[in-house]
Amino acid sequence: MAPRVLVSDELSETAVQIFRDRGVEVDFQPKLGKDKEKLAEIIGNYDGLAIRSATKATEKLIAAATNLKVIGRAGIGVDNVDIPAASRRGIIVMNTPFGNSITTAEHAIALMFAVARQLPAADSSTQAGKWEKSKFMGVEITGKLLGVIGAGNIGGIVCKKAIGLGMHVIAYDPFLSAERAQEMGVEKVELDDLLARADFITLHVPMTDKTRGILNKEALAKTKKGVRIINCARGGLVDEAALAEAIKSGHVAGAGFDVFEVEPATESPLFGLENVVCTPHLGASTTEAQENVALQVAEQMSDYLVKGAVSNAINMPSITAEEAPILKPFIRLADVLGAFVGQVTESAIKEIEILYDGATAGMNTKALTSAVLAGLIRSQVADVNMVSAPVMIKEKGIILSEVKRDKSGVFDGYIRLTVKTENQTRSIAGTVFSDGKPRFIQIKGINLDADVGNHMVYITNTDVPGMIGFIGTTLGEAGVNIANFQLGRDKQGGDAIALLYVDAAVSEDVLNKLRANPAIRQIKPLVFNVD
Numbered sequence: 001m002a003p004r005v006l007v008s009d010e011l012s013e014t015a016v017q018i019f020r021d022r023g024v025e026v027d028f029q030p031k032l033g034k035d036k037e038k039l040a041e042i043i044g045n046y047d048g049l050a051i052r053s054a055t056k057a058t059e060k061l062i063a064a065a066t067n068l069k070v071i072g073r074a075g076i077g078v079d080n081v082d083i084p085a086a087s088r089r090g091i092i093v094m095n096t097p098f099g100n101s102i103t104t105a106e107h108a109i110a111l112m113f114a115v116a117r118q119l120p121a122a123d124s125s126t127q128a129g130k131w132e133k134s135k136f137m138g139v140e141i142t143g144k145l146l147g148v149i150g151a152g153n154i155g156g157i158v159c160k161k162a163i164g165l166g167m168h169v170i171a172y173d174p175f176l177s178a179e180r181a182q183e184m185g186v187e188k189v190e191l192d193d194l195l196a197r198a199d200f201i202t203l204h205v206p207m208t209d210k211t212r213g214i215l216n217k218e219a220l221a222k223t224k225k226g227v228r229i230i231n232c233a234r235g236g237l238v239d240e241a242a243l244a245e246a247i248k249s250g251h252v253a254g255a256g257f258d259v260f261e262v263e264p265a266t267e268s269p270l271f272g273l274e275n276v277v278c279t280p281h282l283g284a285s286t287t288e289a290q291e292n293v294a295l296q297v298a299e300q301m302s303d304y305l306v307k308g309a310v311s312n313a314i315n316m317p318s319i320t321a322e323e324a325p326i327l328k329p330f331i332r333l334a335d336v337l338g339a340f341v342g343q344v345t346e347s348a349i350k351e352i353e354i355l356y357d358g359a360t361a362g363m364n365t366k367a368l369t370s371a372v373l374a375g376l377i378r379s380q381v382a383d384v385n386m387v388s389a390p391v392m393i394k395e396k397g398i399i400l401s402e403v404k405r406d407k408s409g410v411f412d413g414y415i416r417l418t419v420k421t422e423n424q425t426r427s428i429a430g431t432v433f434s435d436g437k438p439r440f441i442q443i444k445g446i447n448l449d450a451d452v453g454n455h456m457v458y459i460t461n462t463d464v465p466g467m468i469g470f471i472g473t474t475l476g477e478a479g480v481n482i483a484n485f486q487l488g489r490d491k492q493g494g495d496a497i498a499l500l501y502v503d504a505a506v507s508e509d510v511l512n513k514l515r516a517n518p519a520i521r522q523i524k525p526l527v528f529n530v531d
Contacts (some may be wrong), residue, residue: 003069003305005048008033008055011074015050015294022302024048040064048301051080051270059085070304072093072297075284077234083314088392090385093314094300098153099293105157107283108232109165111256113354114277115228116141116200118254121275139199139253142166147198149214150233151176151186155204159186170194173205195222200230207234217242218254228254232283235260244269247276258283297455317366317385327364330388330415331371333430333438336452337417337530338375340428340440344458344524347421351399352376357427359413361404369402372417402476414441438530443471443497446488453483453501456526457511462519463489463496471498478510 004025007016011030019026027046032039033055039466043049045064046415051057052074062068062085073079073095086093114120117138125132146157146162151171159169161243169186172194181188191214194201198416201223205211215229215238223229229252231238240261246252249269254275260268263281270276296312304308308328309321319327354372373389384392393400407413416429429442430452444460461467468487475482511523 003047009052015298018298090388096296097295100289103289104283144199147194150205202230249413334371335375336373342379355416358407450486459498
């Protein structure tokens, strides 16, 4: 059955056709996003929801989306999506961060020109029949020092365009390396240095707890007198009231704002001030950008629903279309390793360590780790998946660590999962053979080679003679067929394990007959989904 996507906001016909061309059934209702009740009534029928800004994917809507697997936002901002609620329900949230990058960067440059030359006020004055040439004395862009706060995708484009305009550029970005700054032709500086030196300051950072109010009253006081400030990123990065006071005092010469603390912005401390240029969040408002993000979200959602590829996800590691088929058997392996430990561990888990050895260390380990965690939690929460599992682990306060190392054994690559509880440590390792099927290769440090089946029985016992015969006879008398029987021990007379792959679930009565043997310490029936 083809996956179904609901488009509840305005998307181009070309984008809608992309869904159809890729085997996705589309229900195009561009006005539905404004009707919350109707949307909630039908959302349970769809695998995907494609939106812009009109649709609000609230916790209430997500709770009604019983079949939803992905929400695609045509644009960069996901303020209208309750991401924690979506993550808890295992719904991937995607955006299109690059479709409107050029448009937003160009708008920042346009605002910088408008503020430098007081263009809106000059236009209004001239069209009013005045000729106030001497009133609108501006400043040149060329030769000025531009301070860029956030030199990522959009900020990087602004840097390039500003250098092309003959500006000198300094950048504050904790994630910008010295090498990358040199490649871009910018000087990497600390924030206080940028504030003290820049003639123009433009912001291009996301809204986080760390960036909220990054230009507050104290920061504005550190700026160079006569500075001009541009914000096309997010409202709330700049304290609008503090900026208004700085403009009134003459310390800040002007500002260009496309985003505001409260939107739609019907009022702001900046409104009505001289040499303040305001636009209604037009950063992405070009025909090219709107088309680009619509096409991107259709492609991304289709790739996920049809191929399992994940790109530009907010709450899930990306998996490219090229690596998806290669990664798929290892994701299945990661899932069964987690499922094994989750089913045999009875006390609360305190720590999780995942070792990637050899070839697996070079794979998309974020995705593999998500699969391990999903398998681990599934015995407690049936509907967990790769999106919701990491959230649950974090909420439980469990310590998670990844280790990567070069090939250390006979296998080209394997994964080992170790968990620690208050009173024990459990460990299991596995790999994928050439047939693409997962194998268990080590349990509790004991080597073996076990196929993974839908129904298995795990037994720990003291190594004594006759165990093989006892287990085989007991199961045979109960009509249980054994497809594969793997044994291992640490030493003669020491700890031993048996891992049986059986054709069907073993009844509790049969398990109790096995438990009656004094040498057996633990028996666990296991269920895996490997078909």
